[in-house]
Amino acid sequence: MAMYLHEEHHIFREAFRKFLQKEAYPFYADWEKQGIIPREFWRKMGENGFLCPWVDETYGGFGADFGYSVVINEELEKVGSSLVGIGLHNDIVVPYIASYGTEEQKKKWLPKCVSGEIVTAIAMTEPGAGSDLASIKTTAVKQGDHYIVNGQKTFITNGIHADLVIVVCKTNPSANPPHKGMSLLVVERGTPGFTRGRKLEKVGLHAQDTAELFFSDAKVPAENLLGEEGKGFYYLMEKLQQERLIVAIAAQTAAEVMFDLTKRYVKERTAFGKTISQFQTVQFRLAEMATEIALGRAFLDDVIEQHIAGKDVVANVSMAKWWMTEMAKRVASEGMQLHGGYGYMEEYEIARRYRDIPVSAIYAGTNEVMKMIIAKHLGL
Structure with a gap:
């Protein structure tokens, strides 16, 4: 507990x-x-x-x-x-x-x-900038009591529903280093020059509205600046710990759900005169999944406790994010295999879970970026 x-x-x-x-x-x-x-x-x-x-x-x-x-x-x-x-x-x-x-x-x-x-969204990713946040191209130039915003964002979660979008932009495009020119602007629904593209069709997460956002001389009140100008990158770094922890929590939970679905199925499905859960190869695979899931839960709960205590656990959160999302992907693959042909049918939940889980290893910072963060904290 x-x-x-x-x-x-x-x-x-x-x-x-x-x-x-x-x-x-x-x-x-x-x-x-x-x-x-x-x-x-x-x-x-x-x-x-x-x-x-x-x-x-x-x-x-x-x-x-x-x-x-x-x-x-x-x-x-x-x-x-x-x-x-x-x-x-x-x-x-x-x-x-x-x-x-x-x-x-x-x-x-x-x-x-x-x-x-x-409903809110945060717009970081651009067609040419994902993990490398400092290379974003969206600009916000101050003119009187407004910022004029130009640029494009993509893969934005809640992009269709969002009434408020926190847009990561360059208020000083010539800053050196580039991240010191980044700021956060809150763009509201109905802002002149702010439009949404199509709802993007994804491999999974079908009910989640993901969209492209466009800013063409969008006129945003200067009072919508969040925090201080030029501090945007630092604000993002402060908040990414919790964002990645949320992804780890979801991945761990998904793995637990997929395991339960699979265990229930193998105990019901019969082959060669007995339930397939009675075959040792199936038992071993479930034992391996159960072990990984239990290890994930123990580590995750410890990281959550430290986060609640206000500790800096950036490295541990990065470990949790990459390992739990990869573990959940393994569980999804094994779960589908143990469901046999039915696992490939949309009417079975494991099929949807198999589609949904891979993106968790990509968003909120790819798992490769997580390993870079861990390596940095190891002094490498």
């Missing part, structure tokens, strides 16, 4: 699980076909206190600890990986506003982020 979870967290989990059993599980397959999570679901999440519960009571939240975020992300992942955009809103994007926003910005935006009236 995780030490950071107490009785109130378990009560909260039960309440959230009941909410999802009524409002998400029965509709998830339809959302996958429609290619988007309805806004109504976001509003229901907000009405029931499941969006950004950590936000201070002053702005409509409950001032809840990170343990509640862990519970929410785990339970959403159990429904399906396409709900990742809610975790992004709750624990990745909105924290930027809470940490770096002015009092006016917090009063204006946070209550609606909690209620579900506002």
